Amino acid sequence: MFERLLWLALAATVVATLLLCWRRWHRPSFWFVVGYPLAAITVRATWRKVALGCGLTKKRQRFWFTTVPGLISSTGTVRVRRRFQRVTVDTKPWMWLPLPTRHGWRVTVHTLEGQVPGDYSAAAERLAHSWGVHAVRVSSPRPGRVVLAVTVRDPLVRIDDLPPSPDLLKVTVGRLETGHPWEIDFRTVPHWLNAGATQSGKSNLANALIVGLAPQPVALVGFDLKGGVEFTPYAPRLSALATSRTECADLLDDLVALMADRMETCRDAGARNIWQLDDHDRPVPVVVLVDELAELYLMADKSEKDEIARTSTALLRVAQLGRAFGIYLFCCGQRIGSDLGPGVTALRAQCSGRVCHRVNDPETATMTLGDLDPAALVSARAIPAETPGVAIVAGQDGQWYRARSFYVSEATAEYAAQRHAYLTPSWAAVTAPRVGDTVRDLHVA
Numbered sequence: 078m079f080e081r082l083l084w085l086a087l088a089a090t091v092v093a094t095l096l097l098c099w100r101r102w103h104r105p106s107f108w109f110v111v112g113y114p115l116a117a118i119t120v121r122a123t124w125r126k127v128a129l130g131c132g133l134t135k136k137r138q139r140f141w142f143t144t145v146p147g148l149i150s151s152t153g154t155v156r157v158r159r160r161f162q163r164v165t166v167d168t169k170p171w172m173w174l175p176l177p178t179r180h181g182w183r184v185t186v187h188t189l190e191g192q193v194p195g196d197y198s199a200a201a202e203r204l205a206h207s208w209g210v211h212a213v214r215v216s217s218p219r220p221g222r223v224v225l226a227v228t229v230r231d232p233l234v235r236i237d238d239l240p241p242s243p244d245l246l247k248v249t250v251g252r253l254e255t256g257h258p259w260e261i262d263f264r265t266v267p268h269w270l271n272a273g274a275t276q277s278g279k280s281n282l283a284n285a286l287i288v289g290l291a292p293q294p295v296a297l298v299g300f301d302l303k304g305g306v307e308f309t310p311y312a313p314r315l316s317a318l319a320t321s322r323t324e325c326a327d328l329l330d331d332l333v334a335l336m337a338d339r340m341e342t343c344r345d346a347g348a349r350n351i352w353q354l355d356d357h358d359r360p361v362p363v364v365v366l367v368d369e370l371a372e373l374y375l376m377a378d379k380s381e382k383d384e385i386a387r388t389s390t391a392l393l394r395v396a397q398l399g400r401a402f403g404i405y406l407f408c409c410g411q412r413i414g415s416d417l418g419p420g421v422t423a424l425r426a427q428c429s430g431r432v433c434h435r436v437n438d439p440e441t442a443t444m445t446l447g448d449l450d451p452a453a454l455v456s457a458r459a460i461p462a463e464t465p466g467v468a469i470v471a472g473q474d475g476q477w478y479r480a481r482s483f484y485v486s487e488a489t490a491e492y493a494a495q496r497h498a499y500l501t502p503s504w505a506a507v508t509a510p511r512v513g514d515t516v517r518d519l520h521v522a
């Protein structure tokens with residue numbers, strides 16, 4: 078007997094060790110084969126209790142065949158004198174079978190009468206604690222249905238390296254909480270705001286963009302209001318770099334002139350934007366990276382007022398009209414608030430791409446993410462300082478996601494800038510008046 082117990086204990090230890098090793102060395106397959114089935118069974122088996130605890134049940138009158146009161150789940154008083162009687166029962170929302178995802182599972186729930194997806198969002202944290210998981214996100218694909226997407230562990234604690242970005246103006250800069258790639262696609266969302274406290278990962282995201290865009294046929298322009306310390310190392314791949322407000326103002330004048338020129342080219346060709354032009358006529362797209370945006374708007378004394386007004390108007394014009402003419406903005410800053418002046422508020426309205434890294438105050442999150450779901454603002458404030466690069470991203474589908482950028486060191490971005498320096502069009506070539514040339518050519522002919 079004792080020997081048999083010993084053998085059983087030994088076998089259990091071996092199995093447990095093997096499972097632990099499997100989990101350690103190949104977590105995804107372990108999750109699909111062992112973790113997910115156990116989780117699915119547990120979730121289905123405990124759904125009534127969990128829904129009841131999280132306030133997602135409704136009371137209904139039902140006729141129950143009662144012989145043993147414990148057999149029915151009721152919060153009402155059950156008398157066992159009659160076999161059939163009307164009792165109050167807690168009805169749970171109908172739940173489908175949970176389906177596995179890379180980092181957890183997803184399950185569709187039918188809402189009960191009177192329930193809205195907001196009720197499930199409000200209970201998301203309670204659900205996460207009841208199931209012992211990292212987070213529960215709620216979405217509603219159609220009325221009456223709610224999808225609960227569960228992530229078991231925070232998938233953003235450790236992420237891989239920056240993959241290549243072969244599509245023009247589209248860079249995979251990180252990973253979303255869902256496990257999907259986090260893409261910044263300037264052709265879909267032309268202008269972006271990237272906010273966050275100091276050391277939250279803003280410049281890292283700009284580095285990721287530089288590495289992704291460097292091999293592509295695009296002109297990169299840097300506005301580095303930190304005196305040039307951030308972008309100067311990437312100068313070989315930058316067609317133009319401005320490091321002070323005066324230089325920015327001049328460069329913005331060039332951009333506005335460039336826009337007017339492209340506008341004329343498109344009008345002459347009967348095109349609405351540069352993408353409708355023939356391939357050989359299409360001008361090179363320009364991506365403008367701005368670091369420390371607030372510096373463009375800060376006024377030390379009144380003498381700067383005119384320069385600020387000039388810069389602010391030009392930047393706003395680029396934001397308003399740039400998309401059609403292949404000029405895209407990526408603005409980084411610690412605070413992008415209305416206290417900086419009306420120019421910044423108008424600019425914010427033009428930037429539909431929003432990235433909010435860790436912030437210290439709720440105002441910055443609100444200013445960056447606008448009137449997204451309040452849960453997004455809470456999430457932005459809850460980003461821990463130990464995970465720089467984690468951000469809340471307003472997605473192209475109108476939803477918000479937690480995401481983390483791939484770590485891209487300054488050295489990596491510098492190497493990419495040097496390696497692809499031969500692709501850098503000179504600023505003179507980018508801004509050369511194409512319409513003027515055509516007209517001149519015609520005259521010569």
Ligand SMILES: Nc1ncnc2c1ncn2[C@@H]1O[C@H](COP(=O)(O)OP(=O)(O)OP(=O)(O)O)[C@@H](O)[C@H]1O
Binds near residue numbers: 279
């Ligand atoms: N995705 C990431 N993964 C790992 N480390 C990161 C990530 N993003 C940033 N970091 C690290 O966090 C630190 C701060 O990043 P970064 O310089 O991008 O912050 P910042 O928001 O630009 O700060 P500042 O406002 O001071 O310029 C850097 O040391 C960087 O290496």
Ligand SMILES: [Mg+2]
Binds near residue numbers: 279280281307
């Ligand atoms: Mg920075």
